[in-house]
Amino acid sequence: MASSNFIDYVKINCRSGAGGAGSVHFRREKHVPKGGPDGGDGGRGGHIILKGNAQLWTLLHLKYRKHVKAENGTAGEGGRRSGQQGEDVFLEVPLGTIARDPDTGEKLAEITEEGQELILLPGGRGGLGNDHFKSATQQAPHYAQPGEAGQEAWVVLELKLLADVGLVGFPNAGKSTLLSAVSAARPEIADYPFTTLVPNLGVVAYRDFKSFVMADIPGIIEGASQGKGLGLRFLRHIERNSILLFLVPATSDNIRQEYNTLLDELHAYNPELMDKKRLLAITKIDLLENEEALALLKEDLPKKVPVTFISSVSQRGLTELKDLIWQNLTTTAEAT
Known part of the structure; x- marks a missing residue:
């Protein structure tokens, strides 16, 4: 659109x-x-x-x-x-x-x-x-x-878009690709930053005819809370999501640092966002050379946040991701 x-x-x-x-x-x-x-x-x-x-x-x-x-x-x-x-x-x-x-x-x-x-x-x-x-x-x-x-x-x-899951990540983290892989939404996908200029919504089908809504929010950059890039304009939509799913590519130079930078931007915009349930998906694992590279990557990940590994292109790990999301959506609903 x-x-x-x-x-x-x-x-x-x-x-x-x-x-x-x-x-x-x-x-x-x-x-x-x-x-x-x-x-x-x-x-x-x-x-x-x-x-x-x-x-x-x-x-x-x-x-x-x-x-x-x-x-x-x-x-x-x-x-x-x-x-x-x-x-x-x-x-x-x-x-x-x-x-x-x-x-x-x-x-x-x-x-x-x-x-x-x-x-x-x-x-x-x-x-x-x-x-x-x-x-x-x-x-x-x-x-x-x-x-x-x-x-x-x-x-x-x-x-402020109402969605069960909001995707949070830097440009080219794979948010649009994930949304298109798990739902009928067809956001524009390209290999350059800021492909997504507006939020996109998709309904994700789950087991036993259950479903949840996922929102692809335009990419945040460092400094978005001060008005840089597109992030500030659309950060308001993250406020209404039940769960924040952070996406960081497996090819990132420092996954822990990238995740913490995203957290800092959300905190600077609205400290109450830190109270939301957070999940972390390591994307693009199909670009890793071998299983040994994946095992090495797992040794230095952020603590205190559930982590899963996916490839939207090869569909690897998507079922496990949906299971993790549904489990956390259920516990969040029970808590409220």
């Missing part, structure tokens, strides 16, 4: 509908010479509502929709007839979308489930008709409430 089609940040001006005015009306019937008040209530203004849609994975459809306006409610009528409610506006967004105040950064809403609906800006309430204000001392009120004004605000929608 072209990078121009992946949009994870939009700013929209939203305005909910105003409520309709209450009616001032009195009964006019042939045999009721002194008919009392019967003014109806105004209709509620339309809401601006966020709605989760699991079929979406980008905010592209909202990129050019800069202004969103809901309908106003209509005024009440005689005979205690209420005004019509203004039509709500639904903004369908991918799961993992957060709405924020652009000035303060305050989180206004968060969508995480299919079909979930959250009112972003409520419509104004309709005014009460004069029927509500009659009393023993005020039998013919000549007033009703005006409708409540709608709300208007600029809102930032920010997408």
Whole structure:
């Protein structure tokens, strides 16, 4: 998918509908010479509502929709007839979308489930008709409430992809190749850095019809947390992954150092990422000369992190990798 089609940040001006005015009306019937008040209530203004849609994975459809306006409610009528409610506006967004105040950064809403609906800006309430204000001392009120004004605000929608497993690694670590080998996703694959310009999602089939979602995040480089390369822009997507799968090529000059550098970048961006479950896959083992080279490589690996060895090209170790991921996903779910 072209990078121009992946949009994870939009700013929209939203305005909910105003409520309709209450009616001032009195009964006019042939045999009721002194008919009392019967003014109806105004209709509620339309809401601006966020709605989760699991079929979406980008905010592209909202990129050019800069202004969103809901309908106003209509005024009440005689005979205690209420005004019509203004039509709500639904903004369908991918799961993992957060709405924020652009000035303060305050989180206004968060969508995480299919079909979930959250009112972003409520419509104004309709005014009460004069029927509500009659009393023993005020039998013919000549007033009703005006409708409540709608709300208007600029809102930032920010997408953080929801995935079970997020792939973390430097450019050319083999993330895209792995995703294409274990799922139906077809990210661009080439032998130059930054082939992946946008995150890619793939559903990985597992045993007994189980599955999990894997996200290929564009390659991090040293200094990404300070804005270098592409990493900073997409690091937010790693925040929503249950497990972080670090990928380091077997051909790396220093696997332990490369892994620690990746950890440092994530920590600099958001220290809370250090609380996530981590796995390490040594990729491209098909490029090693022999089994002795693999055995030698195993002697100097990072401690305190489960390690597995794979080749996406030859499919070696992929079943073991999926077993390891599923085992950790299960224990993570149980812990929460």
